[in-house]
Each structure stands twice: as structure tokens, then as C-alpha cells.
Amino acid sequence: MSNSLKPDATDATHSPPNTPELERLRRVWETLGRDDPLWAVLSHRDKRGRRWDLDEFLATGSLEVDAQLAVLSARGYPRGRALALDFGCGAGRLTRALAAHFERAIGVDVSSTMVETARRLNADVANVEFRRNASARIEGIADASVDFVFSHITLQHIPADLAAGYVDEFFRILAPGGVAAFQFVDSHDDSLRGRLFGVASNRWLNPLRRILWRSRDVFEMHALAERRLHALLAWRPQLRLLDAIDDGAAGPGWRGRRWIVANDEAAPVRVDRTGYALYADPRDEHIGAPLLAGAAHDPHVLAVLQERLREGDVMLDVGANIGAIALPAASLVGPRGRVIAVEPIAANRVLLARAAQYAGFRQVEVVAAAAADHDGEIVLRTHPSTSNSATPPASGERLAAPEGASVRVRARALDGLFADLARLDLVKIDVEGMEPFVLRGMAGLLRRFRPAVLTEFHPWAIERATGTSPEDYLAGLFALHAVAEVLHRDGTRERCTDPAAVMAAWRRVNDAAGLAGRVHLDLLFAG
Structure with missing residues (x-):
């Protein structure tokens, strides 16, 4: 009989608790979502002041999603098409596009005003759902249940500790055979603009942004060191980094990155x-x-x-x-x-x-x-060939076999x-x-x-x-x-x-x- 004894857990979590930074993030995006939600999502210079054409705005989401899924499909991912999650959904342009490829698409956002806009703009799509998620975790999504996790131009606006926790949540919810694609900012680049970002904190840049945008609340840029993500990935041996590529979506001055992570476990x-x-x-x-x-x-x-x-x-x-x-x-x-x-x-x-x-x-x-x-702990025997378990004295030949394991629950x-x-x-x-x-x-x-x-x-x-x-x-x-x-x-x-x-x-x-x-x-x- 195997003498191994291990806790019965599927992962180690690194998500931080809710913080004042998260509340501040929520407050800023509530304002942005109320004032000019489409421009807050895609900040093109000529679209500020509610100048986005809705069809044009939504078409950008279809282009992004279709292109990303075409690349992934060529590599055999995702293996299932039941559920997609759009993290930082904003007005729902990517969630809407995901719904065309998956049985169900869920968009989550920290801002209730953004979620309200997303629901209104996508009321004609039956298989989408939008949720406010003002938590340091992605609440209400089961472990290993999402076939495709997608996040674009979102993590770059989230303080690094929170962003790292959300990436760990992506890893938690990623289903066997599923894939996560997410963009973030690793650091500033070597350009003059980038060197300015490197020495000037958001505390000094925000007054300039307020003047330029004529707004009291402005979104910030936050770098998330890529080495932190490698450390998170190391906790989950079933996950594999398929690609880590440069991504220019953050604009000049920033070293943007896009990660593609696959869950190689056998899918149920x-x-x-x-x-x-x-x-x-x-x-x-x-x-x-x-x-x-x-x-x-x-x-x-x-x-x-x-x-x-x-x-x-x-x-x-x-x-x-x-x-x-x-x-x-x-x-x-x-x-x-x-x-x-x-x-x-x-x-x-x-x-x-x-x-x-x-x-x-x-x-x-x-x-x-x-x-x-x-209340306390007990030890159970398990075996790879069965979902059943039993205490060691009540284990039959299969559970007691050397291939089995003892787990503390x-x-x-x-x-x-x-x-x-x-x-x-x-x-x-x-x-x-x-x-x-x-x-x-x-x-x-x-x-x-x-x-x-x-x-x-x-x-x-x-x-x-x-x-x-x-x-x-x-x-x-x-x-x-x-x-x-x-x-x-x-x-x-x-x-x-x-x-x-x-x-x-x-x-x-x-x-x-x-x-x-x-x-x-x-x-x-x-x-």
C-alpha cells in the first residue's frame, strides 16, 4: 500500500484579499463607464465624447476574437466550446464576439455602469451574461470550467498585485483542454516616452491626464512583471505556456505582452x-x-x-x-x-x-x-481508476492498491x-x-x-x-x-x-x- 499522504486540494491560491486599491479601481471605472463607456474601452483620439459608431465599435471585437481563435484553432485549442469568459468586459464588445463561437459567454467587469451598458448593447444576444465582479477573485465561476479565458487591454489598468491575483484566477478556472489568452504590460520601453513612464509614477501622470481628458477620474497604467506570472504558472503543472509574444495594444512607451496558456489535462x-x-x-x-x-x-x-x-x-x-x-x-x-x-x-x-x-x-x-x-480531519484512500473513496479500513482491493493514494480531507x-x-x-x-x-x-x-x-x-x-x-x-x-x-x-x-x-x-x-x-x-x- 502507498504510504503517501497529501492534502486533497487542486491548487494553491495566490489571490489577494479585497483592498483599497480595488475600491479605487471600481470607483474610477464607474465614472468612466457613466461618462463615455465606449471611448473608455477603446480610447481612439477621434472617438472621445461619445463619437464611436456602435456597429464600428462592435466590429472591432469580432475582428479581435476571430483572429485570436483562428490562431488557437490551428493549434487545436480550445478543445471545448461550452463556455468563454471575457475578463474586463467593459461594454461587452469581446463578449458579444465570443458568443458567436461558444455555447455561452460571460463578461465580468468591476464597474456596474459598464455592466449596465454591456447588457443594454447586447440585449439581442441570447447566450451572453454580464456580471459585476468587484472582488479580488473571479466570483461565481467554478474551478476548471472555462474553455476560453480572454482578457485584452484590461490587466494593464489594474495595480500589479491585483492583476497577478486575477491571472492566478484565470489559471484556476481554465478547463482541461482550455486556453487562456491575456494581454498585459510588463514594463516601459526604451523610448523617450517610455523612459518618462519609467520615472514618473501615476501620482504625477494623473494630473496631466485629467487636464488632457478634462475628467476628474482617469485610468492608470500599471506594469505587471512577467517573472511573477512564471512563478504563478509553476504552481499548476497541468498548465503550459504556449506563447509569450509582444503586443502593442498598450501603445507607445510600453512593453506589452500577450500570454497563451493551455491546460493539458485530459478533458472530462x-x-x-x-x-x-x-x-x-x-x-x-x-x-x-x-x-x-x-x-x-x-x-x-x-x-x-x-x-x-x-x-x-x-x-x-x-x-x-x-x-x-x-x-x-x-x-x-x-x-x-x-x-x-x-x-x-x-x-x-x-x-x-x-x-x-x-x-x-x-x-x-x-x-x-x-x-x-x-469537525476535524480524516484520511481517505483514492485511486486513479475510480471516483469512489473510503477510509483505509473500509478500502477494498482497488483503493488499497499501491497505485492509490491517501488524502487528508x-x-x-x-x-x-x-x-x-x-x-x-x-x-x-x-x-x-x-x-x-x-x-x-x-x-x-x-x-x-x-x-x-x-x-x-x-x-x-x-x-x-x-x-x-x-x-x-x-x-x-x-x-x-x-x-x-x-x-x-x-x-x-x-x-x-x-x-x-x-x-x-x-x-x-x-x-x-x-x-x-x-x-x-x-x-x-x-x-
Whole structure:
């Protein structure tokens, strides 16, 4: 067995907290977006004073995007065309152009006045969305979910520490097979104008800009040293710098640069379902590969969701994996409902969050933790060929194999985590034998709401993971609901009123399979 023990994390973040500099940046661009938004985006001398023709302005965005994507397509990027992000979208000229190439395009900007203009000018484009993002992070965008990140003539106006944090955010959200293209200013050049910029700070240049532009608020120029970006890139071995080229968009006096960064990780495959999609790893032999082969995931469990969940309901999915239950549940509870997906393994959470984002399911909340009877940490075994995980004592041959790894994950008792929950209609628990600990950690929620409980029942794993007898686990559930249904995989159901009847059903299923107790049951406890 491998002795490696590592934290379960996909990245290291370097984004700074919100700062007074960010607030000042927001204030300046609120003013610029209100006074002359198109000129603030493209500051051509003859266009100042709202002289841009709108069609001409938008055409510049199409030219830039079409040219950049033509270059990238020749190199095989991006491999997916689901989502593009325009960082520093301004009036939305690039976002609009991206929407012609991607299923969905999102533009983000620090300025609400710019976002309002972008929404107004692009109201005729169905697959664009504009968001105000007055944060040092790119909020609301899932990890590894964006196929194309594009930013042009934006980072050069952002103080260096903030800009470096945003570049690290580009790296965070870049999907496998995706590519980021972004322009920035590395330093001043050797021209007379450039040497002036090198010795005169924005503090001295801004009064001159105010006089020239006849404006109280003016945008500034900020250099971002290229070496800082190399340091950020080194944290993410899955990313590769395809190109670093000179870019003259910043104008004379500046050494502008454009980086093209690709994510070379194997891309998950999208599996479309009615109303949503899942993202599956072909190497995942337990869930991903069957989904890609056309199999439905646990149709006997999905049938229970169809029967019990209604618009506005709240479901807690404990051990959510890649979202094969959470996503259909979200489609049933709708935008007024809530699905809380608790999942300890980072790779699974990435796929789950990406699927929720693709479907537009803001009702899905992903919690990075292993549900337990205490707050702290636990160790889980993982393996490259499966999305499943288990505690070391409950690991089967695959998870215990040398190719597997031990990861340390956060553990949370759900009573404390969701003390303010207003309702709870259904709980699904599938945690490879840890179910008794989950029950103890949410005893208060169960007493308060008496939700229906869908649970995997695997005596072999329960005994090894928790030292609890399977009969005691069942007794706790029967104290909540007097009747259990065994959900057989052929769609039939078996009614049980005590632990002995459930145990008898489990033995029959295992005897028929000839697998010596290694087959689990799925149970529904409901009033």
C-alpha cells in the first residue's frame, strides 16, 4: 500500500484579499463607464465624447476574437466550446464576439455602469451574461470550467498585485483542454516616452491626464512583471505556456505582452441529460465510464427522486461524487429549491460544480468536506481508476492498491454546518461505510425535520469504517421512520419494518450474487 499522504486540494491560491486599491479601481471605472463607456474601452483620439459608431465599435471585437481563435484553432485549442469568459468586459464588445463561437459567454467587469451598458448593447444576444465582479477573485465561476479565458487591454489598468491575483484566477478556472489568452504590460520601453513612464509614477501622470481628458477620474497604467506570472504558472503543472509574444495594444512607451496558456489535462466528457449534463472522467470505472457507455446511473434511486422531490424542496446529498444524483435532484427542486452536495474529493467537486454551472443550477451548493460525527480531519484512500473513496479500513482491493493514494480531507458534523437550515425534505447518504458517523453528526437535523432518508447499506464497509454493527445503524433509522423499502436494482421494492428483515434481504441478494457480502443495498426510509 502507498504510504503517501497529501492534502486533497487542486491548487494553491495566490489571490489577494479585497483592498483599497480595488475600491479605487471600481470607483474610477464607474465614472468612466457613466461618462463615455465606449471611448473608455477603446480610447481612439477621434472617438472621445461619445463619437464611436456602435456597429464600428462592435466590429472591432469580432475582428479581435476571430483572429485570436483562428490562431488557437490551428493549434487545436480550445478543445471545448461550452463556455468563454471575457475578463474586463467593459461594454461587452469581446463578449458579444465570443458568443458567436461558444455555447455561452460571460463578461465580468468591476464597474456596474459598464455592466449596465454591456447588457443594454447586447440585449439581442441570447447566450451572453454580464456580471459585476468587484472582488479580488473571479466570483461565481467554478474551478476548471472555462474553455476560453480572454482578457485584452484590461490587466494593464489594474495595480500589479491585483492583476497577478486575477491571472492566478484565470489559471484556476481554465478547463482541461482550455486556453487562456491575456494581454498585459510588463514594463516601459526604451523610448523617450517610455523612459518618462519609467520615472514618473501615476501620482504625477494623473494630473496631466485629467487636464488632457478634462475628467476628474482617469485610468492608470500599471506594469505587471512577467517573472511573477512564471512563478504563478509553476504552481499548476497541468498548465503550459504556449506563447509569450509582444503586443502593442498598450501603445507607445510600453512593453506589452500577450500570454497563451493551455491546460493539458485530459478533458472530462460531457454526458447530456434532459435539463442538465454531467461531466465524466473516462478513467472512472465506477461512474464515469458507465455513463459514457450510455448506462443510467442508479435508475432505481433516480425513481425515488422523481417520486419525492417537488419544486422548492431542500435535499442534502452526502457523498455527492460527480453529481449523478445532485444534478437530477436540482432539476426537480428548481430555482426555488436547494441541493446541498457534500463531497470530500476535490476532483469530484470540480466536475460537480462545472456541471451545475453549465446547467445554470444556482440552487446547487457544493460543500468541500467529508460528513462525520465531529469537525476535524480524516484520511481517505483514492485511486486513479475510480471516483469512489473510503477510509483505509473500509478500502477494498482497488483503493488499497499501491497505485492509490491517501488524502487528508476536512471532516464536518452537519448539525453545526447547517444549524440555520429552514427545511430539509430528503437526505441521500452514500459514504462507503461512514453512514453511522454521518447520522450521529446530523442527529439534530433529523429530529427537527424528519426528512426521508435514502441510504446505501453495506454491512461489510460499515463494520470496518466505524466499528458499528449494521443492525445498530438500521435501528437508528427505524427510530426515525417505521418503514424501510429495499430498492432493488431491477426496480422492485421490498417493504421492511425492522433491522432483521433488511439484513435478511441483504443476505439473499449477496447469496444470489455469490460475492460473500460485498454487494450493498439501497434503502429508503420515509414516513
